[in-house]
Amino acid sequence: MTTATHGPGCQLYLISPLDVGGDFAVRLEEALAAGPVAAFQFRVKGLDQHEAARLAEPLQAICAAHEVAFIVNDDIALAKRLKADGVHLGQGDGDPKDARRQLGPGAQIGVTCHNSRHLAMEAGEAGADYVAFGAFFPTTTKAVEHRADPEILTWWQGLFELPCVAIGGITVDNARTLVEAGADFLAVSGGVWAYRDGPGAAVRAFTEIMDSQPAG
Secondary structure (H helix, E strand, O other), X not given: OOOOOOOOOOEEEEEOOOOOOOOHHHHHHHHHHHOOOOEEEEOOOOOOHHHHHHHHHHHHHHHHHOOXXXXXXOOHHHHHHHOOOEEEEOOOOOOHHXXXXXXXXXXXXXXXXXXXXXXXXXXXXXXXOEEEEEOOOOOOOOOOOOOOOOHHHHHHHHHOOOOEEEEOXXXXXXXXXXXXXXXXXXXXXXXXXXXXXXXXXXXXXXXXXXXXXXXX
């Protein structure tokens, strides 16, 4: 996941469902085999670190085999334990500078900035590798407290080199607006895992949408 500057067009960033047990490893393999994915975010809640690590390891191996960055949601200590490629921090989950100290210069550090230009600029100054805006659409993944307008992506692209991620309720039916607005990455959860024809078909459909946009 290259995040120094805006990359080659828009790329896909998958976020796990909360339940990553059962046959999820098979579904992840299907998704990653179907088309290019830049990163996968491991997002589980309410598990102790040992259990989270046990669930993460096979998924991390699948990501490594496909050269997909493995990012841990919210938990710097777990990211360090797993030697993950990076961590994604919500506004209450720690400081990018602290994450950088613990995870090293090569880690990818992302920060949730909701619909706030101010928070995004602060995250950039604190050394984040990317900023995430959203939610752009209603989502069942988490309660939506902040709604963002696609215009914030265009504004960010025009002023800053740091890549931006669009998140929140993104599906193959509504993704095009965000790609056109300037998202560097589309962060998708339910839009892939709950897709009617399966995760592989969803990745192929997203890839088609992103490939139809000129790289900017």
